[in-house]
Amino acid sequence: MQDAHNEEKNLDQLYRDVLFEHYRRPHHKGELAGAEIVTKGNNPVCGDKVTVYGKLDAQGERLEEVGFDGKGCAICIASSSMMTETMRGKTLAEASAASDKFKAMMRNEAAFEVPPEVPDLEALEGVKKFPVRVKCATLAWTTLKNGILAYQAGKTGGETVEACETNTEKE
């Protein structure tokens, strides 16, 4: 019974008001013209599909603007929105590290820390308790990192497929 009660609380933790705000009015959503980094992310099992954009400074080192576009569940869209807030102004190396760190946090491999500049990120901590939904939250972050790697390798485009660890599709 205690467990059942906790689950109940968790669902409210999953759909936090802050998360809904980002879902309803996502930041930096829409195609970003002139972006050097343009990369797609796909979660075929859920049907979440995003395109992540990164516009670099004159030196080609720092992300001046970060945006995304696409369709997905509330977790995916809100997390994409928060990703753009987190990544803006970071160097490519910092952004890659931030992507890795976010993934580790969501997978419970690292302590959940909220960067002071993006306090809203705290709303995603509750997603950790829903393992099936973690990949919804990480999609845009992984996609940006892969976009950075591709850019550094002199490539554009590419598609990130976020593998589903818990296959819920068995019939």
Added chain:
Amino acid sequence: MSNTQKAAAPARETIALDPRRVAQDFPILKQKIHNGKRLVYLDSGATSQKPFTVIDAMNEYYHVSNANVHRGLHVLAERATEIYECARTRMHFFINAYLPGEIVWTKNATEAMNLVAHGYARKFLKAGDEVIVSRMEHHANLVPWHLLAKDKGVVVKGIELNADGTLRLEELDAFLKGGKVKIVALTHVSNVLGTINPIAEIAKKVHDAGAIFVVDGCQAVPHLPVNVQTLGADFYAFSAHKMLGPTGLGVLWGRMSLLEKMDPFLGGGEMIEEVTISSSTYKEPPGRFEAGTPPIAETAGMTAAVEYLMKTGMANIRAHEKELVSYTLERLKSVKHLKVFGPANPEIRAGVFAFEFEDIHAHDVAQILDGEGVAVRAGHHCAQPLHEWLGSPSTARASAYLYTAKEDIDALVKALETVRKKFA
């Protein structure tokens, strides 16, 4: 329209089921979840719940009869073999097969489909031969043919759908006229749209063109009276776990004349006649296709499941679900911005309801429904080509069975209102 399927059985009186009384036989449905909420299980299309008679039969098997089948001379081996073979006989009566030996036990329906693809089609089809599937197929009736296409150059083509989610049978006619079709493989009931396809009508067309007809019966055998003789297909596959039985057991029914021509798909113990260092000969069907120690306790559970279904009456189950289809479609209409897929006519629809809210992702819907105690499925339901046609990568799906009551549908509708409010 494809509701031209003549009622196979003569019209007869059905007895109204009391689903709430039926639910009393299913221990799992009695539990409370999420802080005292009643469990509303609407995911029987994925797997059915089990009555205690099925659970007890498997339990008793391990308590009293456990041994390996066929080889032993001792008392337990005899009991186990009898349980295993009696289940086969019982299943042959249940679907009205011509012979018990036409029932091949497999691991699941997917393996049954693969057995046809690899045991029959691989042997008899050649490059350029056509296999016809449809837009509404489960991946289990697509991927085995794709494997064959890759290896042998067989061509796989699909029948598209009418707007109401029925098959465009005129496309099948056109494919058959081309003269290259060797196999037609279709589902009896769509696991997303709920469409009941006119199998007997299609069987005639397929046979007139000299092709073989393979039917995926996973969503049909649990819910409709299925008589393989009147349906007239050549192979018919289904799984135990969707019809009150255990997981780990599936069935391939095939005409004996075809099974006899087929090569084994798995080699090993049980399926042989004689083995030397360099060669072996195989048993007659069905043993030829049952390599290794089979699921034995599961067949004990299957027998109990079939008995439960026969006692309840498949015609009664179908009548109950048909009524539930009308009720559910009507109730779902009251939910604003909700789109329900599949045929509106209950005569050609089983109790499967895939739906979508405008602008709310199916996983968000299913998650919030779960919080309200209502278990549905969300995703592509192993039918990606169909979801491509629906224009939506994933849908939420509620599916009913004999223990589903109108109250369960009311709970679904109420929970859907909660979803809408949360996302408004």
